[in-house]
Amino acid sequence: MTLAAYHVPDFDSVADEAAVVRGDTYRFTVLTPRLVRAEYDPDGEFEDRPSQVFWYRDQPVPDFTVEETDQRIAIETDALRLQYERGEPFSAETLSAHVRELGTVWHYGDADDGNMGGTVRTLDRVEGSTDLEPGLLGGDGWTVVDDSESLVFEDDGWVTPRDAPRKYEDLYLFGYGHDYLDCLNDFTAVAGDVPMVPRWALGNWWSRYEDYSADELQELMERFREEDLPLSVCVIDMDWHVVDNAFHGGWTGWSWNRDLFPDPEGFVDWLHESGLKTTLNLHPAEGVYPHEDCYDALAEHMGIDPASETPIPFDASDDTFLRGYFEHVIDPLEDEDGVDFWWIDWQQWEESPEMEGLDPLWALNHLHALDRTRDGRRPFILSRWGGLGGHRYPVGFSGDAYISWDSLAFQPYLTSTGSNVDFGWWSHDIGGHFGGTGTPTGFGELYARWAQFGTFSPINRFHTGNIDYIDKRPWTFEPTVREALGDAMRRRHELVPYLYTMAWHNHDEGVPLVRPMYYPHPDTELAYHVPQQYYFGSELLAAPYVSERADDTNLARQTVWLPEGEWYDFESGDRYDGGLEACYGDLSDTPVFAKAGAIVPQDGDPGFGDVDNPETLRVLAFPGADNTFELYEDDGTSQAYLDGEYATTTLRQSYESGRLEFTVEAATGALEHVPDTRDLELCFRGLREHVDVAVRGGEETIEYDAETSTQIVRIDDHSSDESVTVTLTTDAPTLRAPGSGRLARTKAILRHLELPARSKQRIEEYATAFLDGRRSDLTWLDNFAEVATGEQLRAIVETLCDVGVAHLDNADGERLLLWNDDGRTDVTYRLSTFERGGVPLAVEGETERGPLPGLEIVELDDLAGEDWTLTVEYADAGSVTFDGEGVADRYEGDVR
Template sequence: MDRGRHCTYGVISRGGYALIDDSHAPSFDRSDYPTSNETWPWFNGISWTAPPAEQCGINEQQKRQCGVYGITKQQCESSGCCFKEDGRSSKDVPICYYSTKSTQDLYFLGHGLDYKQALKDFTQLSGPIPLPPRYIFGVFFSRYWAYASYDQKEIVREYVKHDIPLDVIVTDMDWHITAYKRADKGERDQAGQGIGWTGFTFDDHLFVNHQNFLQWCKQLGLKNTLNVHPASGIQPWEERYEEMARANGIDPSTQKYVPYNATSKLYVSTWFDKVMRPLENEGIDLWWLDWQQGEDWVPSPPGLNPTIVLNYQYYTNPYHWRYTNTRPALLHRWGGLGNHRYQIGFSGDVIPNWDTLQLQLTFTPTASNVAYTYWSHDIGGHVTPPDAELYTRWVQWGAFSPIFRTHCTKNANNDRRIYTYPWSYFSTLQHFHKLRQSLLPYIYTQARLTFDTSVGSVLPLYYNHPHHQEAYTFNREYYFGESMVIAPVGSPIKNDSGMAEWSFWVPPGEWTNLFTMERFVGPIEVNSKFTIDELPALLKSDSIVPMLPNHVPALGQSHLVPHQIKWIAILGSSKQGSGMLYDDHGDEANYYDQNTFAWTKASYSISGDGKNVEFVISKMMGSFSNMPTHRQYEVHLKSVLPATSVRVNGQVVSAELYNDLVPITNDKNSFAYDGSTLSVVIKIGVAQSVRSDVKIQIEFANEISQISTMNGFVGKLKRFIKAKNMLDDQWGTRTSVFQDDYPNLLYAAGMGEKLSGVKADDAARTLSEFEKYAKIACDELKNITNISPSLQSKLNAQLC
């Protein structure tokens, strides 16, 4: 780490231990609310004075760092430490150091290379990582723009029209009264801030009836959050000014503003009770805090960071949470070690470029080292428009990130609405939005495991592979939950190939890329190339992943307990595998108590001669309010040839033609084969009791995973289909390119369709023909001379 940056050291190290210096951290008292006898712990600082000069004469090799690098003299001496007047801090000699009489409050974590246990020990001392509400893991829409209520309604309609998932609407600061014209001329408010930057009153020019708008969103299952810049306090034009002024001892007739005071319990209590609580009662579900005044705005106690002050206050706000059984949630910046107790993180405004994207790929998993696992980034960057390719790669990273929130600044050319992008990008952008939605059961399950174990759901590779150097070197790659390893592509596409070059590391064991079905046995480094709709997303071959089915509504699904579950399993060389699904109410605060949550296990085993699979969905263990009594299921067994028969709880299931547009049919069980993904798809439309096991027996004509031509077939097939489309696009521009010129390419592109209708006994032979067609297709391409050299180069690179 660059010591010049203001960062927080992690609680793990390759040296096997970590030392936390908590000497100057403020503590909590046990004081009451100003208006009742209930306890709301408040900040209790420690007063320090600068040590006398004789206590600062210490050998440089023995000086102990006090405070952060870059600390000022005043900050240093107010912490009771010595300040080096005539030099700069370096790697070995701190500029601010403890005196000979100083005492320190140190915590030693000796963990060897058991990093997971180190995190658990840390949270045992400092408090657990909370489980956020389920809706937090859905899809956010955000843009800094002067949207009116009717504008935002139209955006929601466009999401529905384009079948794009949406769960949370973020309204930036234009929800409240602003004064841009006056601020542009340099006018300041009474707090000395740009006028109109802080606000707590809806602008009725844009929100004529904001209560109706918020209820309109609730009817659709959508959640709402508003941006808040609190630094200017309560100005005289605010709707609640008179109440706040009187409560804080100010005569409203003076029109004197109520200053923001983060450490005044009176101010914070009345602010929450009289200003924020009415807005929450109208339908605001969480707040997006946006503190921008640095770390020196808290008058006392010394060393108190205003960011973590705000996070603590909002997360424990008794004027809201004691009136509801819902879970605390907020969106704000990192406030230092211990901030993991107050989730979610907001990383702030960034410049969209490939370097920024790559930084986020490293930064986010690394944050697990301080237990701060739930970062929300501005997907697509913030301050300038990204090109379509960069935005697409950013959205792909977002789909496999802790929080999925697109955002950008106020600029007419800066837009994150994916339906405004060209079709060639929109289709991929939409796919990854929908993939994020479908992954919700898996993501929420991993979030519960984070609460239980303190291990982040986005985790550096070295937590699971501490003895492998590659786990440290490949730091833009990470575990996404227990079963997936993701390496989002962070470099642009090459013009000659139409693909981006990207390297990744495959951990020990057998893994399969979800997008190409290419199988790897690790540990191994892989240098590969990826089209715009591909990336390395590896699934452990013995794992089962719970997901939502494809056919769910676009709006408001993330807060619901699902009544349909899709289980995905890639059958590899392992004879058995399993996965878990966690369920609870989704937003109740007492999720850690008995009878407030449940687990469901799915497992498979391959028996006999390798042609028989039993897939079991075990009965739900546990209970919670609004728990479903019955569920419908889809089971997708991937990397297999067609099944010859399927039984559900002993009953024979009929085979049907695969149709991805047909959802689960009520009161009907069926199975089909999707040749384009080499998947047996079993649909259980007869609702099953969650209190009983569901046993599925599948028989195959061929031994599981013994067909070598299956490896990577799915990815190759997609590329042949795209190649066919690229050649089709020559019509009208280069009309002498005909289908007659590439019949074997067309045969290869149609192999998925052919496999979907083939008999089980003929599937292996049919699949083996693919490589033959693919090879001849490459020869055909060489003979097509009247297409552009660029297209010729791309086709050869992607297919041959």
Template structure:
């Protein structure tokens, strides 16, 4: 095995000499103002090499003071004060104390102190958990996170295995010793995560296609069925990036299993699951199948369960045996040992590389192997296989590493992405997953991939009653939009169909909309992935990262920040009889805008509101600039040459577009580009400025088309770009602007422009023509309510004209804006808005005067939110 990106600085991960204070059998290393390493060794021997958790210590040395006398040594960083009694040996409560300075509430830590308010980390799997409860009633045994309300955390690396120059495991050091990392951060949680990333390595950026839609189902698909499935995705215009083949892709013949022991083999492990040879009855020509998939810009991942070794029926058995000098005369299986360097080298070279040459893009390392290595007791097989597969992939032609496996413990954040396993299909599971996902960021594990929609039914549900609730699935897909990875999956049950076209309105509409929104948000998500690499703060993160002093930030675990600017609270409860789901959301202090920018909310309190199936509680910071891709993408393999910049109301805001080649490790070497965008808004003018692109990378574009959307802006008196006035157009055209009545926004089309030249967009307004607050929300609720009446009441011809007109307010407003001369456009818009507001206010009375059943009238009023 050869060195990879983890070890390019060399195998020695020693801190700089000036950061270390060594006195006999103890050594203290000041890594950051908030992070100190504490070592004691009875032999006075200290470890400088890489470990499973820590791969780098040569950080810039922060200022600190050192003072000592005949009895004590004291190190002070300004944030921490470490005091140790010299010559007293092993660290304990009697000889070591660390003061953590934090505003108004300093804390003193001594070895052995129990942490009282750890904020949680993650766990290797959600297999068979209904929410956080297993089938026997036990709770998910979450590991601790790196942060706690106590203001400190201790990472004990004493028993961590080492990693050598070939990226291979080494034994733990012998002798009596302690190797501790003390983090003291108060409430600065993000600083603690940054400190951990500095010594444990950053979260890698996955290939860009990872952020698209993954199709997965535990099903014995054939080549023809998958081609038919792909054609249907194409026909329905549903984008797709990854095709997952579960374990039926391979053969498992020749197994002699005893009744009742169908899942055991000669090694006493799960069997019938390991395989490396394509099932030719399903895939007559695997290479041709994968050529077709790649021709559709689909990436392929295959499921592996490696614990049973390599069986004699495998096509590559002889080659593997030859590489290991294995006696094939008995036709015995070649036993698995992931910590055996010869075994893994032979497995990659003779078995897996040939499959990759045929077209496999990355591997899904599924459940099965025993918990620990047999050759290295205490070494987690999950952790180790994550490391080995990921680093092996990064050796291959500068490809980004990518695996798909469960969490193995601290340090596994370096090997994305996670597979959370076979969760139970229930509203309880859906409600738990936002909390589980955001909490994993407390150990930098920012890329959990869940079985969207759940995997399997509770075994207590009779088989004839096992049907996927379409509302539950639609809401789960909405969570998937705002998850690190959007991947549907399910158990091998004929009733579990998750194809989007399987669901009729309104559920299918919500599912399709969710997938489209995911692809639109891809540039925002990709920039957040870069930020996670740079800062240690994951895409999905808890509210308390940003508002640690507010108890509410801890009390609403079902909501989270998605990147820096978007707050998401996925609805995880079913709708009531009125078709809406009540879902309270805590809005942090300050002003927040709805996803469409048309409603503002003063934070610092709980917003109690109900949501229709098509509504997701999404809130955006004032002034935010959210980059989007246009609708109609087929996949994320090649970014479109057009970007939409949604600019939210607010005095000022900024963002940074992020670009790289999407596939290589060049981003680690500085091969990327950024474009800073700022916005300012006053009463009568809004300005958006795009800086020139900075940086370079492979395939960097020379030009790009931009569409700037000014949300909740009303009708402008003028729009100009770089000082040049733009004309109004009723249809999208380069170098024009239009007003989109469906979003109540100005859309400025810059057309293709040089990325090396700045762009300045200015819109000027007359204040009296600004739309009233909440107008778009009222328009959409009116449309939903009228649609509801048409669905439940047969005699729709009896609806008053004002009800029909209120139900299509956006179209009426569009006609008012588009028709007539330019000079009167703002006045026509304002007049039509006043007419809508009058109709909207009168809607309950207008409908109440009709002979509609009272139950329908009540439903109508509830849809309006009255």
């Protein structure tokens, strides 16, 4: 028996012969101008079957030329020149390629030191950061994927070892220079597209490892609704099934625990009626035992007498077992009980004893994703990363995270870097799984910050381990934390229209939702040294707070690099120029910025269990540039989008300094997926109050929100198949609001500082004089040397001036960022290195000092065998000292 037809993808693995250059023992396939497959096979047989990674080698044949002599062959495209000594095994002397864009040369066997990383299988047993596997992007302009040992698919749809000769090699050379997005786009062309995730997956998920009963879960879900805390997925961890049995330890199970869930179908129906989807947790490693409901059917399928009660082991290599696993174990739980998808919590061995090279995790991910397509649904699972090609099986479960600030600080970097293998749909344990104190005060701040990151991450799954003293229900926390959690959850559901459109871009173009800063800024060195910030879709930049507040300031701090141009605080509408910014915020703040001209569609009336295409479409638009945004909508669940069954609505902005024209064009495409009429709420953020507003195509009401500098134009019952245009004009020099600026931000910081109130008033007066030019230096800070700590002075100066320092320590290295855009001479630094043990080095030149430089990136990993300290002094009024342990003079804690 073989796998079912829907478990076998439509491969197209044989390349066009016109793209192939071959000899007796070598074959090169020019897949794109910058992607070449290189094979060496002493037997001259080569491999045309699809591998676990590469499925679609039949690509349009690019332009290339071939130069041949008796000794050498050269293949040349617009981007690459590959040279090979004919007939020789691959070596540094026989195989090389020149990448034209950067002028770099790859030789076979070169260390990929410039690789920018990919992702990691799991964060289990990891606290803080960890090394990542290699990715597809290289700072030197090239990367190589060695596919020689991956399994290949037989005609029956299942994998087998290649059985290739000893010196066989199968390499894929990616020579994309710094065209990172083109690399991802071409990779998905040959390895398969990222499927559209279901729309409901983009809301908030609730998960806890707990032996909930159906009644307890129903009561909990109703409480979330009462608290106006929207959810879209209810996760049921492993205690859904029988765990107390005589056969094994209880982790594996396939039968509902009827003591907890006496009516599973009825309970899942209730979840669906409430607008919630559900998943069940699986640990398949122990196989199927006689006590399971599905045992008799699977035993008969496997040719086993059920009366023998012979255990059926889990065997990822056996296609007969695998077909029975789905038809008799998995599918009935979906078809009869209504389970929507599966959380595959595989934590066991990485190779199958029955087939060399087969990772059971990969097998489960591959087949579970495809199994959903049997009734037209989208491939969708929750599981750990199973290796390159895992982008075809969203979404990723990053594993059991430790509850710590270090773990939170690593997750933005892990998420953005995962995009380098197009594995963008990460789901983290929001709030962590292991460890922590659980105290409402000590844990509350960390939890709120994690939730804010979750809002601006791919999948937002709140999760808790089975620890009685860790309680993440938002209403159990003090009001400030509770409010921050509620704001984060509601904002997430507001963003679903934007997120879903980005999911379409990920499918259509290979562009992940979370994007490292170097994707659009590959030639800017700073873009590679800001690991805790990222582009969140095409319009936004996020840099969530990932360290706790400082005692002296009562504020969290995050260093943010805003690329050249104009930016707006997503919430307040405050305007920023490009450059490095030190952001300080209380628990209600999350550093998220919109680029000039940004257009962000939202759900204007999100509800519990409701992530459908919105009846009230809110659009946030920011001045400063022209822009177009295509809002994407479909049925949210099926694969009909592959046949063009979707609708788009163009949102278009034209901007001049005194005039902004914004058009919501008529929806086009499959209009059955768009409400016939919608309430439009067009919010023009960052604009001045008194402007003229004209609307063509609808009746409007207009109001102004001074707190966020937002002109709000409401148009009720707008027909989706008609366009509407709003024009805002002013006689003033610009439509843009004056902006609260540095003084307002300084005053906001002063409110939080542990300083005498009179001192705060005097600092405000001095700061006002400094900003309006009546004082040009910072010597006035001396007046507060006795009352202000170094960390407080740092917050004041970094807010008033474009000057600062940040210590960044992550998996990609430890470094210092020093910047001084204002060229100030009254903010100075001293960087000293020491032998291990604290003995100062006496050699001249090992202490740097002077005014902070305009921009300097100090790679601390280069100080091998040495300790270091950095002291920054503010106009002789006070200083802050940092070292590798995160200990500071007059301030304790790692400075980020």
